[in-house]
Amino acid sequence: MPERALYNASKFALHGYFGSLRHELHDYGVHVSLICPGYVATNLSLNALTSDGSAHGMLDPTTAKGYPPEFVAKNVLYAIAQKRDLVILADVKVWIAYVLTILSPSMLFKVTHTKSFKK
Template identity: 50%
Template sequence: MSFTNKVVWITGASSGIGKHLAIELSKQGANVILSSRNLKALKTVKKLCENSEKVKLIPLDLEDYNNLKPKVDNAISFFGKIDILVNNGGISQRELAKDTAIAVDKRLIDINYLGTIALTKLMLPHFIKNQSGQVVVTTSIVGKIGTPLRSSYAASKHALHGFFDSLRAELYKDNITVTLVCPGFVNTNVSINALTGDGTAQQIMDKATKNGIAPDYFAKLMAKAILKKRQEVYIAGFKEKLAVYTKRFFPKVLSRMITKLSVT
């Protein structure tokens, strides 16, 4: 199995995990379609990819999820098909729940959850017609556990797990697979761009994020998980992985641990 001549559409491809996954998959022979709101940044990523003639760009805004159909039609037209949709676009949060405006909660749900499932639903007829396809979703370790300052972000990621676990069961008969990728801390701008309580960007790099997994290495591991069609994979440090399994087997222990985390 390889990515050679596979067509992969990646959202959130202008920076971070999406950018480095695009570079990695291009290196492995894939035809890549890149999307985000920032066309200028996408053009920069395209130049970093091998075989740039096999890289196409489609600007889109996941928050505008009612108007994604033309984007899907355009994406399919580039290479005549799409084999893998990587739902990587999203935004994070850094604020106490009590200090977060409801408009910020809504924006996180609109982008991270509704935008992602809207794009996926629009792709399903194509996958079902071909009786083939793979949906990949970048969720988070916080999609498995909730931690301070990320209540709305955690909610949006938990929602993705519920939806895509159900979707996987529904699409099994159509030979369509679903892979949930759960990052821990990755050294990207995710914390800099994270929303605060009033909806403005935090503009600060978290220490844990700065010390996280290098995004190019993360992309290699993510590519391997996609090729293996893993149902769910945790690409994270030891502590983050331990938290997931502690939640599963010793939930009260994890609860006590989380209450000791800093909320300032």
């Protein structure tokens, strides 16, 4: 996501951290699942802080149209029961971005800078 460098860095770090944990805990019988939900219809954006520390105070349209929390919870429980390593609960644009991140970062850059992707 352009203009979200710190957010992206934290998510990237989780992939590495969970991958390492998966290896370290395997011999103890502990399975590690990384769940990556897209937008979830919560009050997150209402409670978020802006860059100057003030309250955002608005419900973002993308969050408002997000997955219901119950849907996400059901999928998380299913993924854990199935011992899935990675679950991405998101629309097709996110899946395309994820695949391009792995296969062709330069193509992802081009795609994310088109008007149709930003809509």
